[in-house]
Each structure stands twice: as C-alpha cells, then as structure tokens.
Amino acid sequence: MRKVIGAAAIVMIAFLYVPIVAVIAYSFNASPVSYRWDGLTLDWYAELFQDEPLLATLRTSLLLGLVAGFIATVIGFLSAYALHRFPIRGKGVLLAAVAIPLVIPEIVIGVALLRTFSTVGMQNGLLTLVLGHIVIALPMATFVLLGAMRSLDPSVHEAAADLGAGVLGTFWRVTLPILRPALLAAFLLSFTTSFSNIVISTFTAGVGTTTLPIRIYSSVRTGLTPELNALGSLMVVLTLVVILVVGVGQMRRILAGSAP
C-alpha cells in the first residue's frame, strides 16, 4: 500500500510541473504556433523587452510591490514585536484580527475596498492599490516575523541587558540584526503576494495604474502568445529566487506550521 501511495504522490507532484514545463518550453519555441517545434529561439524574450505598454505595467507592479511590501513588512514587524515582547492584553484577539484577510475571500475584500474608496471620494490609483495590497500582505509579514521572533533564544536579550544595553540599544544592535533574514523573507513574500495579485487590483486599479497581472489577464483573453510564455518563464524564475532566498525551512514553517 505504501508503494501505491508513493507512486500516486509522485504522479501528482509530476502533474504540478506539467504546465510550468510547458510554459518554459514554449517560451523558447521558434515557431509562433504551439503545434510545431522549429527549434530554439530567444526572440520572444527580446520581443517582451520591447513591449513598452507591458513594461509600463511591469513598472507599476514593481513599484506597487516594493511600496506595499515595505509598508506591510514594517507594520507587520511592529505588531509582531509588540506581541512578542510587550505585556499587552488581548493578544489572541490581535492575532485573529491580523489573520482576517486570510479568511475573508479576497474578492469580498476587493469589492469592499472599491466601495469604501468611492464612498470617501478616493479615485482609484496607486494609493488605493497600495492600501489594498498592504491588507493582503500584512498577515504574511506579521506571521513570518512573529514565527522568527518566537524561535529566538530569549537569553540573547537578557545577555544584552546584562551587558548594559538599553531597550533601544538591544533592539538596534541585537534584535534587528538577528531578525535580518526574517525581515528579508517577510519583505520578499509580501512583495510577491502583491506582485502576483489580480483580485484586489481588479477593484483598486485606476486609469494609468494597470498592473502586470491585469495586463496579462486581458492579453490572454485575446489569445496566448509565445511572448506571454516568455514572461511566465521569467516569473517562474522570480519564484525560484524568492523561495531560495527565503529558504525551504522558513517556507515550510509559514505554509504548514506555526502560523496560528
């Protein structure tokens, strides 16, 4: 029975790679049609980097991801630090509150934001996008950082205090440097959460702030092109880079574990 399970699992994991391999393979196909293989080419990548409208949306998404990712990481860090180090009441409630965006269907959040922004008279644009993306990136950033803080040895803080470091000194010279990898992980995961988001962006993007995923979506609606496969392949590479920098152990903890 164990062998049957193993065989089935291997087949299923292989299944997860079929579409990804197809995207990468077709991105190098010299023929513009998928039923013919005319040898290898890099033309589609070259075409991609000359597609000015698409590059404009890429710039929007990069800027959005950097800003929203950075703010989510900072806010997530502050609340994780408070939850970990300060004797505040209602920690369970706070943790549950931060997890709300993970539980509420994204489309409901998107609709709710659209409605709220128009109620307060905010035009959809970069600001509304950033606000929406902070919401979806915040749980990730908070839980990554909280997990990292909890796995710290508390005695390092005591040692720092014994050696005469004040609270701020301990923070700047001990806590922050130890948490640097976790901060980077939180930022990268927040960034990719924002960068690949389409649901929130559909409701919060305005004229002139089309994001890359919205652009891809509307392009694919009119037909899949080899150029889009090239773009998809680059996004797979980005995924690999992020996972390798964050580390498998950390990814596992986030996805399968300690997050409450």
Next chain:
Amino acid sequence: MSKVETRSAPRSTTWQGYLLVAPAVAVIVLLVVVPTIIVARESFAIPDPLGGTLGGFTLDNYATLLDPVYLKTIGYSLGMAAANAVVCLVVGYVVATWIAGAKAERQPLLLLLVIIPFWTDFLVRTFAWINILGSGGIVVTALRAVGIDADSFVPSQGAVVLSLLYAFLPVAVFPIYAALRGIDPSLPEAATDLGCSWWQTQRRVMLPLSAPGIAAAFMLTFVPTLGVFVIPVLLGGGLDPLVGNLIVTLFTEFRNQALGSAMAMVVLVLMLASVAVAAIATRIAASRRTS
C-alpha cells in the same frame, strides 16, 4: 532618554506595546472591517440606475439573487467548489502522507517540490494550460497523432475543472502535512501491533488525528474557489461563470453595486458557514478520538 530609564522600561511601558500594534489594527479596522460593514449595508440599499446606490433599506437585492439565473450560478459554484475541495483533499492527503512518511532529511526537498508550483504566479499557472489543452496544444497534437480528431479543449468545462484542481492542489498539501507530522509515530505503530491492517490504521488513527489539518485544507480550497474569476474566463470562455465572475461583472460592467454587494455577502456567509462546518467536523473527530 537616559540609560537607566530605558533599562527599566519593559515593565512599565504597556502603552508602547499598544502603540506598536496600532498601525496593524488601523489597517485591519479601516481597510477590512469598516469596508465589509459598508458592503453589508450597501447590500440592503436601493440601487441607483445610474450606478451607485440611493440608500434606504430593501431586501430586493437578495430577492433578485433568488432569480433562477443567479441561483443557478450560486448552485453551480457551490458544487464546483465542493467537488474541487474534495478532490484536492484526497489528492493532497495522499501527497502529504507520502511526504510525512519519507525520511526526515528528504522531506524539505519534497516539500520544496510542492512549494514551487504553489508560489508560482496564479495567472501563469492558469494560462499555462492553454499551451497544453488549446488548439495546437500538446494534447490535441497527441490525439491527432493517434488518429482521434480533436480541435481544442479551451474553452471547456473540463479545462476549468482541471485548472481549478491544479490551482488549489498545492494549498491542500501543507496543512494536512503539518497535521500528519504532529502525530506521534508510536500511535500508528501501536495500532499495527494491535492487529490493525494498514487501511484500519489509516481510517481509525491517522484520519481522525489529522482532522484539523483536513478541515484547514478544506477551508483553504473551498472558499477561494468560489471567488475565482480568472479561470472560468480564460479556460471556460465565460460560459459557466462562478460567483466570482458574477461579482466582477456586477461591479465593473453592470455597475449594480447593491446587487454586487449582496452577492459578496452571500460569499461571506458561505465562508462563515464553511468555517462553522469545518470546526464542528473537527470537534466530532476529536470526540470520537477520546471515546
């Protein structure tokens, strides 16, 4: 601030803790809780034919959702989401069982193999299927090679089903894996020693003990499937819309925000209901375990 003051700070500075969580609380309250309340209120408002709403209180929007057109979409979405969640759970359970049973040093690598597709861009993972199922794709080409006449499987309901499964399968693996890992390995061993077959051990030990993970996996696949709008459009040609498509259409094309809000509330209530069901199922499994 002098050193002496800061050193004695942690005990007396609870308010600083509250100050630190204030931004996160502000984000959740102002950008999630209040907007959700606004949508809940809008779902009872009278729609303005010019877009927006006229205020007031009516149940008409919910009554409109009882129209067969909308009911059909809601029913279809629920069926699709439930079927997708169940298949994801079964397959996810098999994959998680295999990974959790592998040698400890191999597990990170096997998990990595699931993490990579999981973290790959959702849109890329969706349009990837057009390469495979579309006209001139691998499947059509292969079928023609063996003499079966086929044109294209996009758009089709089958392509939507396959793509939904593909999108949510990795999500289901992680919580089940975490639950299985948390089971004391001596328990299945004891069951086997007491004469349980492999199947009995699975059914009476592993399955009940991993119930919380299974419930979590169900939550993470069922609810998001309801809100998906990209897959039915790109792979299904928009022929069989899910609730997500309806919400997007109501808001962005029909500009009927009141009706769209009511639909969003339906999704929210379904989410809450499935949380409750998952919690009850977990509790039942737990009580069986102890009895």
